[in-house]
Amino acid sequence: MSIKGKAYIGGVFEHPIREATDQSTPQLHAECAKGALADAGLSRDDVDGYFCAGDAPGFGAMSMIDYMGLSKVRHMDSTETGGSSYILHVGHAAEAIAAGKCSVALVTLAGRPRQQRGGGLGGARALGPNEAPEAGFENIYGGTTHTLYGMCAARHMHEFGTTSEQLAWIKVAASHHAQWNDHAMLRDVVTVEEVLASPIIASPLHRMDCCVITDGGGAVIVVSPEVAKSLNRPAVKIVGSAEAPKGPRGGQDLDLTFSAGAWSGPAAFAEAGVTPDDIKYASIYDSFTITVLMQLEDLGFCAKGEGGRFVADGNLISGVGKLPFNTDGGGLCNNHPTNRGGITKVIEAVRQLRGEAHPKVQVPSCDLAIAHGTGGVLGARHGAATLIMERE
Protein backbone atom coordinates (compact mmCIF):
# COMPACT_ATOMS: atom_id res chain seq x y z
CA MET A 1 0.00 0.00 0.00
CA SER A 2 1.24 3.47 -0.83
CA ILE A 3 0.16 6.64 0.98
CA LYS A 4 0.60 8.68 -2.20
CA GLY A 5 -2.40 10.98 -2.51
CA LYS A 6 -4.17 9.37 0.45
CA ALA A 7 -3.73 12.30 2.84
CA TYR A 8 -3.33 16.08 2.84
CA ILE A 9 -1.91 18.73 5.15
CA GLY A 10 -5.00 20.53 6.47
CA GLY A 11 -3.43 23.04 8.82
CA VAL A 12 -0.12 24.16 10.30
CA PHE A 13 0.93 26.49 13.10
CA GLU A 14 4.29 27.63 14.41
CA HIS A 15 4.12 29.20 17.84
CA PRO A 16 5.57 32.72 17.58
CA ILE A 17 7.02 32.53 21.10
CA ARG A 18 10.75 31.92 21.54
CA GLU A 19 11.08 32.65 25.27
CA ALA A 20 8.17 31.09 27.19
CA THR A 21 8.68 32.51 30.69
CA ASP A 22 5.00 32.48 31.65
CA GLN A 23 3.58 29.39 29.93
CA SER A 24 3.43 25.74 30.87
CA THR A 25 4.53 23.07 28.41
CA PRO A 26 1.03 21.49 28.16
CA GLN A 27 -0.36 24.97 27.53
CA LEU A 28 2.05 25.45 24.63
CA HIS A 29 0.94 22.11 23.13
CA ALA A 30 -2.69 23.24 23.37
CA GLU A 31 -1.95 26.67 21.88
CA CYS A 32 -0.19 25.02 18.95
CA ALA A 33 -3.14 22.65 18.47
CA LYS A 34 -5.58 25.55 18.48
CA GLY A 35 -3.45 27.44 16.00
CA ALA A 36 -3.27 24.57 13.53
CA LEU A 37 -7.00 23.82 13.85
CA ALA A 38 -7.79 27.49 13.18
CA ASP A 39 -5.47 27.46 10.18
CA ALA A 40 -7.31 24.42 8.81
CA GLY A 41 -10.77 25.72 9.71
CA LEU A 42 -11.47 22.67 11.85
CA SER A 43 -12.50 22.33 15.48
CA ARG A 44 -11.16 20.29 18.34
CA ASP A 45 -13.89 17.70 18.10
CA ASP A 46 -12.95 16.94 14.50
CA VAL A 47 -9.66 15.45 15.76
CA ASP A 48 -9.79 11.65 15.78
CA GLY A 49 -6.03 10.94 15.62
CA TYR A 50 -3.29 12.30 17.90
CA PHE A 51 0.49 12.12 17.48
CA CYS A 52 3.22 13.30 19.84
CA ALA A 53 6.78 12.39 20.89
CA GLY A 54 9.02 12.58 23.94
CA ASP A 55 8.47 16.28 24.54
CA ALA A 56 4.81 15.66 25.45
CA PRO A 57 4.76 15.84 29.25
CA GLY A 58 3.55 13.19 31.65
CA PHE A 59 2.18 10.03 30.12
CA GLY A 60 2.71 11.39 26.60
CA ALA A 61 -0.32 11.01 24.37
CA MET A 62 -2.50 9.90 27.30
CA SER A 63 -1.76 13.04 29.30
CA MET A 64 -2.07 15.41 26.35
CA ILE A 65 -5.28 13.88 24.96
CA ASP A 66 -6.87 14.19 28.40
CA TYR A 67 -5.48 17.70 28.99
CA MET A 68 -6.79 19.03 25.69
CA GLY A 69 -10.10 17.19 26.02
CA LEU A 70 -9.71 15.34 22.73
CA SER A 71 -12.74 13.08 23.13
CA LYS A 72 -12.98 11.60 19.62
CA VAL A 73 -9.50 10.09 19.31
CA ARG A 74 -9.50 6.56 17.88
CA HIS A 75 -5.88 6.39 16.73
CA MET A 76 -2.67 7.52 18.47
CA ASP A 77 1.07 7.23 18.00
CA SER A 78 3.97 8.50 20.08
CA THR A 79 6.90 7.17 18.06
CA GLU A 80 10.08 8.79 19.38
CA THR A 81 12.91 9.57 16.97
CA GLY A 82 14.01 12.83 18.56
CA GLY A 83 13.71 15.94 16.43
CA SER A 84 12.61 14.07 13.32
CA SER A 85 9.59 12.56 15.13
CA TYR A 86 7.09 15.06 13.77
CA ILE A 87 8.07 14.54 10.13
CA LEU A 88 7.72 10.81 10.77
CA HIS A 89 4.35 11.41 12.48
CA VAL A 90 2.99 13.09 9.36
CA GLY A 91 3.90 9.96 7.41
CA HIS A 92 2.34 7.73 10.06
CA ALA A 93 -0.77 9.91 10.08
CA ALA A 94 -1.06 9.50 6.31
CA GLU A 95 -0.77 5.73 6.75
CA ALA A 96 -3.45 5.73 9.45
CA ILE A 97 -5.76 7.86 7.30
CA ALA A 98 -5.16 5.62 4.27
CA ALA A 99 -6.09 2.63 6.45
CA GLY A 100 -9.28 4.30 7.65
CA LYS A 101 -8.09 4.56 11.25
CA CYS A 102 -8.68 8.31 11.48
CA SER A 103 -9.49 11.27 9.23
CA VAL A 104 -8.19 14.32 11.13
CA ALA A 105 -4.80 13.73 12.75
CA LEU A 106 -3.21 16.27 15.08
CA VAL A 107 0.58 16.36 15.60
CA THR A 108 1.95 18.61 18.35
CA LEU A 109 5.38 19.59 19.66
CA ALA A 110 6.14 22.06 22.46
CA GLY A 111 8.58 22.75 25.25
CA ARG A 112 10.60 25.28 27.23
CA PRO A 113 14.31 24.35 27.11
CA ARG A 114 15.36 27.98 27.68
CA GLN A 115 13.56 28.00 31.01
CA GLN A 116 15.00 24.66 32.02
CA ARG A 117 18.50 25.53 30.76
CA GLY A 118 18.41 22.49 28.57
CA GLY A 119 20.51 21.67 25.59
CA GLY A 120 20.38 17.96 24.98
CA LEU A 121 17.72 15.96 23.26
CA GLY A 122 14.63 17.68 24.64
CA GLY A 123 12.56 14.86 26.05
CA ALA A 124 13.28 11.17 25.47
CA ARG A 125 12.17 10.52 29.02
CA ALA A 126 11.23 6.87 28.39
CA LEU A 127 13.40 4.76 30.68
CA GLY A 128 15.92 7.23 31.98
CA PRO A 129 19.37 7.60 30.46
CA ASN A 130 21.02 4.92 32.59
CA GLU A 131 18.61 2.21 31.43
CA ALA A 132 19.71 2.45 27.79
CA PRO A 133 21.71 -0.64 26.82
CA GLU A 134 24.67 1.47 25.72
CA ALA A 135 24.55 3.76 28.78
CA GLY A 136 27.41 2.27 30.80
CA PHE A 137 29.73 2.33 27.81
CA GLU A 138 28.88 5.75 26.38
CA ASN A 139 27.32 8.19 28.86
CA ILE A 140 30.58 8.31 30.84
CA TYR A 141 32.45 10.16 28.08
CA GLY A 142 30.62 13.48 28.29
CA GLY A 143 29.16 13.27 24.82
CA THR A 144 26.77 16.05 23.83
CA THR A 145 24.94 16.77 20.62
CA HIS A 146 27.71 19.26 19.77
CA THR A 147 30.55 16.75 19.96
CA LEU A 148 28.57 13.91 18.38
CA TYR A 149 27.92 16.11 15.33
CA GLY A 150 31.41 17.58 15.48
CA MET A 151 32.74 14.03 15.06
CA CYS A 152 30.71 13.63 11.87
CA ALA A 153 32.04 16.93 10.53
CA ALA A 154 35.64 15.98 11.38
CA ARG A 155 35.35 12.65 9.56
CA HIS A 156 33.59 14.23 6.57
CA MET A 157 36.39 16.77 6.29
CA HIS A 158 38.97 13.99 6.57
CA GLU A 159 37.44 11.82 3.85
CA PHE A 160 36.14 14.41 1.40
CA GLY A 161 38.08 17.61 2.05
CA THR A 162 34.98 19.45 3.23
CA THR A 163 35.91 22.80 4.78
CA SER A 164 34.63 25.04 7.56
CA GLU A 165 34.07 27.73 4.93
CA GLN A 166 31.69 25.44 3.05
CA LEU A 167 29.79 24.60 6.25
CA ALA A 168 29.58 28.30 7.02
CA TRP A 169 27.69 28.90 3.77
CA ILE A 170 24.78 26.91 5.22
CA LYS A 171 24.48 29.32 8.14
CA VAL A 172 24.91 32.28 5.80
CA ALA A 173 22.01 31.07 3.64
CA ALA A 174 19.79 30.53 6.69
CA SER A 175 20.58 34.04 7.92
CA HIS A 176 19.66 35.56 4.55
CA HIS A 177 16.21 33.99 4.98
CA ALA A 178 15.82 34.80 8.68
CA GLN A 179 16.18 38.55 8.09
CA TRP A 180 12.62 38.54 6.71
CA ASN A 181 11.10 36.52 9.56
CA ASP A 182 9.76 38.77 12.36
CA HIS A 183 9.71 35.84 14.76
CA ALA A 184 13.24 34.58 14.07
CA MET A 185 15.52 34.33 17.10
CA LEU A 186 18.50 35.63 15.06
CA ARG A 187 17.68 38.08 12.25
CA ASP A 188 21.09 39.45 11.36
CA VAL A 189 22.59 38.43 8.04
CA VAL A 190 26.02 36.93 8.67
CA THR A 191 29.03 36.30 6.45
CA VAL A 192 31.27 33.28 6.05
CA GLU A 193 34.00 35.25 7.83
CA GLU A 194 31.73 35.95 10.79
CA VAL A 195 30.83 32.27 11.12
CA LEU A 196 34.51 31.31 11.08
CA ALA A 197 35.31 34.03 13.63
CA SER A 198 32.73 32.72 16.10
CA PRO A 199 34.30 30.56 18.82
CA ILE A 200 34.79 26.84 18.41
CA ILE A 201 32.22 24.99 20.51
CA ALA A 202 33.00 21.38 19.60
CA SER A 203 35.71 21.07 16.98
CA PRO A 204 35.42 21.61 14.09
CA LEU A 205 32.05 23.30 14.71
CA HIS A 206 31.87 26.99 15.56
CA ARG A 207 29.12 28.60 17.59
CA MET A 208 27.43 29.76 14.38
CA ASP A 209 27.43 26.19 13.06
CA CYS A 210 24.97 25.40 15.87
CA CYS A 211 21.21 25.95 15.95
CA VAL A 212 19.45 28.25 18.37
CA ILE A 213 17.81 27.05 21.59
CA THR A 214 14.20 28.22 21.71
CA ASP A 215 11.01 27.63 23.63
CA GLY A 216 7.78 27.19 21.75
CA GLY A 217 6.42 24.56 19.44
CA GLY A 218 4.19 23.83 16.51
CA ALA A 219 1.39 21.66 15.23
CA VAL A 220 0.31 20.04 11.98
CA ILE A 221 -3.11 18.70 10.98
CA VAL A 222 -3.16 15.81 8.50
CA VAL A 223 -6.53 15.06 6.91
CA SER A 224 -8.20 12.63 4.54
CA PRO A 225 -8.86 13.68 0.92
CA GLU A 226 -12.57 14.08 1.77
CA VAL A 227 -11.84 16.44 4.66
CA ALA A 228 -9.25 18.30 2.56
CA LYS A 229 -11.87 19.04 -0.10
CA SER A 230 -14.14 20.58 2.53
CA LEU A 231 -11.45 23.03 3.72
CA ASN A 232 -11.01 26.50 2.34
CA ARG A 233 -7.22 26.13 2.13
CA PRO A 234 -4.76 25.40 -0.69
CA ALA A 235 -4.48 21.63 -1.09
CA VAL A 236 -1.09 20.22 -0.04
CA LYS A 237 -1.00 16.54 -0.87
CA ILE A 238 1.36 14.01 0.74
CA VAL A 239 2.97 12.00 -2.04
CA GLY A 240 5.81 10.15 -0.32
CA SER A 241 7.15 9.37 3.12
CA ALA A 242 9.73 7.03 4.59
CA GLU A 243 11.71 6.51 7.76
CA ALA A 244 14.89 4.67 8.75
CA PRO A 245 17.01 4.11 11.87
CA LYS A 246 20.82 4.04 12.02
CA GLY A 247 23.30 3.37 14.82
CA PRO A 248 26.87 2.18 15.31
CA ARG A 249 25.54 -1.40 14.95
CA GLY A 250 28.22 -3.18 16.89
CA GLY A 251 30.98 -0.87 15.77
CA GLN A 252 32.22 -2.83 12.73
CA ASP A 253 32.57 -0.67 9.60
CA LEU A 254 31.50 2.46 11.45
CA ASP A 255 30.72 5.18 8.90
CA LEU A 256 29.69 8.56 10.28
CA THR A 257 29.78 10.31 6.91
CA PHE A 258 26.22 9.33 6.05
CA SER A 259 22.88 9.35 7.85
CA ALA A 260 19.80 7.16 7.72
CA GLY A 261 18.51 9.69 5.20
CA ALA A 262 20.44 7.62 2.67
CA TRP A 263 17.70 5.01 3.16
CA SER A 264 14.59 7.09 3.94
CA GLY A 265 15.28 9.55 1.13
CA PRO A 266 15.33 7.14 -1.83
CA ALA A 267 12.31 5.28 -0.43
CA ALA A 268 10.28 8.48 -0.17
CA PHE A 269 11.31 9.64 -3.65
CA ALA A 270 10.35 6.22 -5.05
CA GLU A 271 6.93 6.37 -3.43
CA ALA A 272 6.35 9.89 -4.74
CA GLY A 273 7.63 8.97 -8.20
CA VAL A 274 9.88 12.03 -8.34
CA THR A 275 13.60 12.76 -8.14
CA PRO A 276 15.67 15.37 -6.25
CA ASP A 277 15.86 17.38 -9.49
CA ASP A 278 12.08 17.87 -9.34
CA ILE A 279 12.14 19.45 -5.86
CA LYS A 280 11.50 23.22 -5.81
CA TYR A 281 12.01 23.78 -2.09
CA ALA A 282 13.74 21.78 0.65
CA SER A 283 13.26 21.92 4.42
CA ILE A 284 16.34 20.18 5.79
CA TYR A 285 16.88 19.59 9.49
CA ASP A 286 19.60 21.95 10.64
CA SER A 287 20.59 21.21 14.20
CA PHE A 288 24.10 21.98 12.95
CA THR A 289 25.46 22.99 9.56
CA ILE A 290 26.99 19.53 9.08
CA THR A 291 23.52 18.01 9.54
CA VAL A 292 22.32 19.84 6.43
CA LEU A 293 25.36 18.99 4.34
CA MET A 294 25.23 15.26 5.07
CA GLN A 295 21.49 15.03 4.52
CA LEU A 296 21.61 16.86 1.19
CA GLU A 297 24.10 14.24 0.02
CA ASP A 298 22.08 11.37 1.48
CA LEU A 299 18.88 12.57 -0.19
CA GLY A 300 20.65 12.66 -3.55
CA PHE A 301 20.77 16.40 -4.19
CA CYS A 302 24.47 15.83 -4.85
CA ALA A 303 26.90 12.92 -4.68
CA LYS A 304 28.39 11.79 -1.34
CA GLY A 305 31.38 13.99 -0.63
CA GLU A 306 30.18 16.79 -2.92
CA GLY A 307 28.05 18.48 -0.25
CA GLY A 308 30.64 21.13 0.53
CA ARG A 309 30.78 22.35 -3.05
CA PHE A 310 26.99 22.05 -3.37
CA VAL A 311 26.17 24.36 -0.45
CA ALA A 312 28.85 26.97 -1.18
CA ASP A 313 28.40 30.33 -2.85
CA GLY A 314 24.78 30.82 -1.84
CA ASN A 315 23.35 27.77 -3.59
CA LEU A 316 20.81 27.33 -0.76
CA ILE A 317 19.61 30.98 -0.77
CA SER A 318 16.12 31.55 -2.16
CA GLY A 319 16.25 33.59 -5.36
CA VAL A 320 20.01 33.08 -5.66
CA GLY A 321 20.85 29.38 -5.63
CA LYS A 322 19.49 26.21 -7.17
CA LEU A 323 17.99 24.71 -4.02
CA PRO A 324 16.20 27.18 -1.71
CA PHE A 325 16.27 25.69 1.80
CA ASN A 326 14.82 26.57 5.21
CA THR A 327 13.32 29.87 4.08
CA ASP A 328 12.04 30.63 7.59
CA GLY A 329 15.66 30.84 8.78
CA GLY A 330 15.59 27.25 9.99
CA GLY A 331 16.90 25.98 13.29
CA LEU A 332 20.15 27.84 12.68
CA CYS A 333 18.45 31.26 12.91
CA ASN A 334 14.69 31.09 13.41
CA ASN A 335 13.48 28.40 15.76
CA HIS A 336 14.44 24.99 17.11
CA PRO A 337 11.64 24.53 19.63
CA THR A 338 12.40 22.11 22.45
CA ASN A 339 15.68 21.23 20.71
CA ARG A 340 13.54 19.44 18.14
CA GLY A 341 13.21 21.08 14.76
CA GLY A 342 11.20 18.56 12.79
CA ILE A 343 7.81 20.21 12.94
CA THR A 344 9.06 23.58 11.74
CA LYS A 345 10.47 21.77 8.68
CA VAL A 346 6.99 20.57 7.73
CA ILE A 347 5.43 23.95 8.48
CA GLU A 348 7.74 26.03 6.25
CA ALA A 349 7.41 23.51 3.40
CA VAL A 350 3.62 23.86 3.63
CA ARG A 351 3.94 27.66 3.61
CA GLN A 352 6.03 27.42 0.44
CA LEU A 353 3.58 25.07 -1.28
CA ARG A 354 0.65 27.33 -0.37
CA GLY A 355 2.50 30.43 -1.57
CA GLU A 356 2.34 31.77 2.00
CA ALA A 357 6.07 32.11 2.69
CA HIS A 358 7.45 35.63 3.10
CA PRO A 359 7.43 37.30 -0.35
CA LYS A 360 11.20 37.86 -0.14
CA VAL A 361 11.84 34.12 0.13
CA GLN A 362 8.80 32.60 -1.60
CA VAL A 363 9.88 30.19 -4.34
CA PRO A 364 7.96 30.93 -7.56
CA SER A 365 5.59 28.17 -8.73
CA CYS A 366 6.53 26.02 -5.75
CA ASP A 367 4.59 22.84 -6.43
CA LEU A 368 6.87 20.14 -4.97
CA ALA A 369 8.71 20.27 -1.65
CA ILE A 370 10.58 17.99 0.69
CA ALA A 371 10.76 18.08 4.49
CA HIS A 372 13.49 15.87 5.88
CA GLY A 373 15.02 15.36 9.28
CA THR A 374 17.19 13.21 11.48
CA GLY A 375 16.61 13.00 15.23
CA GLY A 376 18.77 11.64 18.00
CA VAL A 377 22.44 12.14 17.14
CA LEU A 378 24.18 11.57 13.81
CA GLY A 379 27.33 10.51 15.65
CA ALA A 380 25.54 7.59 17.30
CA ARG A 381 21.84 6.58 17.09
CA HIS A 382 19.32 8.51 15.04
CA GLY A 383 16.12 8.16 13.08
CA ALA A 384 15.57 9.76 9.68
CA ALA A 385 12.22 10.78 8.27
CA THR A 386 11.52 12.08 4.77
CA LEU A 387 8.27 13.64 3.60
CA ILE A 388 7.47 14.77 0.06
CA MET A 389 4.50 17.05 -0.52
CA GLU A 390 2.86 18.45 -3.65
CA ARG A 391 0.69 21.48 -4.28
CA GLU A 392 -2.41 20.21 -6.02
Add this chain to the structure above:
Amino acid sequence: MTDTAKAAARKIPAPAINNESKPFWDAAREGRFLIKRCRACGKAHWYPRLSCPYCFSDETVWEASPGEGVIYTFSVMRRTEGASFAIGYVTLDEGPAMLTNFVDCDLATLAIGQRVKLRFQDTEGGPPVPVFAPA
Protein backbone atom coordinates in the same frame (compact mmCIF):
# COMPACT_ATOMS: atom_id res chain seq x y z
CA MET B 1 47.09 25.47 32.23
CA THR B 2 48.13 23.41 29.24
CA ASP B 3 45.76 21.34 27.12
CA THR B 4 47.45 18.22 28.48
CA ALA B 5 46.61 19.15 32.03
CA LYS B 6 43.07 20.03 30.98
CA ALA B 7 42.59 16.68 29.28
CA ALA B 8 43.34 14.85 32.51
CA ALA B 9 41.21 17.12 34.65
CA ARG B 10 37.73 16.03 33.58
CA LYS B 11 36.09 13.81 36.15
CA ILE B 12 34.26 10.77 34.83
CA PRO B 13 31.09 9.59 36.56
CA ALA B 14 30.62 5.98 37.63
CA PRO B 15 29.32 3.92 34.70
CA ALA B 16 25.84 2.38 34.82
CA ILE B 17 26.26 -1.38 35.34
CA ASN B 18 23.73 -4.14 34.78
CA ASN B 19 23.90 -7.94 34.90
CA GLU B 20 24.85 -8.13 31.23
CA SER B 21 27.82 -5.77 31.58
CA LYS B 22 29.01 -6.75 35.07
CA PRO B 23 31.79 -9.14 33.88
CA PHE B 24 33.31 -6.30 31.85
CA TRP B 25 33.44 -3.97 34.84
CA ASP B 26 34.70 -6.68 37.19
CA ALA B 27 37.60 -7.21 34.78
CA ALA B 28 38.14 -3.46 34.47
CA ARG B 29 38.63 -3.26 38.24
CA GLU B 30 41.51 -5.74 37.75
CA GLY B 31 42.93 -3.70 34.87
CA ARG B 32 41.82 -6.08 32.14
CA PHE B 33 40.01 -4.87 29.01
CA LEU B 34 37.45 -7.29 27.58
CA ILE B 35 35.49 -7.22 24.36
CA LYS B 36 32.82 -9.60 23.14
CA ARG B 37 33.24 -11.96 20.18
CA CYS B 38 30.60 -14.21 18.66
CA ARG B 39 31.56 -17.87 18.24
CA ALA B 40 28.81 -18.36 15.67
CA CYS B 41 29.85 -15.69 13.13
CA GLY B 42 33.35 -14.90 14.43
CA LYS B 43 32.84 -11.13 14.63
CA ALA B 44 33.82 -8.95 17.56
CA HIS B 45 31.43 -6.17 18.56
CA TRP B 46 31.22 -3.15 20.85
CA TYR B 47 29.52 -2.31 23.23
CA PRO B 48 29.41 -5.84 24.69
CA ARG B 49 26.05 -7.60 24.68
CA LEU B 50 24.63 -11.05 25.25
CA SER B 51 23.31 -11.51 21.72
CA CYS B 52 25.56 -10.82 18.75
CA PRO B 53 24.31 -7.71 16.88
CA TYR B 54 25.43 -9.29 13.58
CA CYS B 55 23.92 -12.81 13.67
CA PHE B 56 21.75 -12.62 16.84
CA SER B 57 23.42 -15.73 18.25
CA ASP B 58 23.81 -16.04 22.03
CA GLU B 59 27.21 -17.71 21.50
CA THR B 60 29.14 -14.59 22.51
CA VAL B 61 32.22 -14.88 24.69
CA TRP B 62 34.44 -12.41 26.53
CA GLU B 63 37.88 -11.97 25.02
CA ALA B 64 40.88 -10.11 26.42
CA SER B 65 42.00 -7.25 24.18
CA PRO B 66 45.28 -5.30 24.27
CA GLY B 67 43.18 -2.16 23.64
CA GLU B 68 45.05 -0.89 20.61
CA GLY B 69 43.66 0.89 17.58
CA VAL B 70 43.39 4.11 15.58
CA ILE B 71 41.32 7.26 15.98
CA TYR B 72 38.34 7.10 13.57
CA THR B 73 37.13 10.59 14.47
CA PHE B 74 37.01 12.96 17.42
CA SER B 75 35.75 16.33 18.61
CA VAL B 76 37.24 18.60 21.24
CA MET B 77 34.61 20.18 23.48
CA ARG B 78 35.78 23.67 24.34
CA ARG B 79 34.70 24.71 27.80
CA THR B 80 34.89 28.27 29.09
CA GLU B 81 34.25 26.90 32.57
CA GLY B 82 35.85 23.58 33.49
CA ALA B 83 38.10 21.42 31.39
CA SER B 84 38.09 21.08 27.61
CA PHE B 85 38.12 17.44 26.61
CA ALA B 86 38.26 15.18 23.57
CA ILE B 87 35.66 12.55 22.73
CA GLY B 88 35.72 10.30 19.71
CA TYR B 89 35.71 6.82 18.28
CA VAL B 90 38.66 4.43 18.27
CA THR B 91 38.64 1.57 15.78
CA LEU B 92 40.11 -1.35 17.72
CA ASP B 93 42.49 -3.67 15.90
CA GLU B 94 39.84 -6.40 16.41
CA GLY B 95 37.44 -4.40 14.21
CA PRO B 96 34.79 -2.62 16.26
CA ALA B 97 34.84 1.12 16.89
CA MET B 98 34.16 2.36 20.41
CA LEU B 99 33.26 5.73 21.87
CA THR B 100 35.88 7.02 24.30
CA ASN B 101 37.84 9.98 25.64
CA PHE B 102 41.40 10.88 24.72
CA VAL B 103 43.67 11.72 27.64
CA ASP B 104 47.28 12.48 28.53
CA CYS B 105 47.87 14.30 25.26
CA ASP B 106 47.98 17.73 23.71
CA LEU B 107 44.44 18.07 22.39
CA ALA B 108 45.72 20.26 19.55
CA THR B 109 47.79 17.42 18.11
CA LEU B 110 45.13 14.69 18.03
CA ALA B 111 44.54 13.41 14.49
CA ILE B 112 42.28 10.99 12.69
CA GLY B 113 44.28 7.84 11.90
CA GLN B 114 46.57 8.29 14.89
CA ARG B 115 47.44 5.09 16.78
CA VAL B 116 46.28 5.04 20.36
CA LYS B 117 46.40 2.64 23.29
CA LEU B 118 43.92 2.01 26.06
CA ARG B 119 44.37 2.88 29.67
CA PHE B 120 41.90 2.85 32.52
CA GLN B 121 40.84 6.05 34.19
CA ASP B 122 39.35 6.22 37.67
CA THR B 123 35.75 7.30 38.04
CA GLU B 124 33.73 8.88 40.80
CA GLY B 125 32.82 5.87 42.92
CA GLY B 126 32.71 3.22 40.21
CA PRO B 127 35.09 0.92 38.34
CA PRO B 128 37.70 2.53 36.04
CA VAL B 129 36.64 3.15 32.45
CA PRO B 130 38.55 2.67 29.17
CA VAL B 131 40.12 5.81 27.73
CA PHE B 132 42.88 6.18 25.16
CA ALA B 133 46.17 8.01 24.82
CA PRO B 134 48.62 8.28 21.89
CA ALA B 135 50.50 4.98 21.48
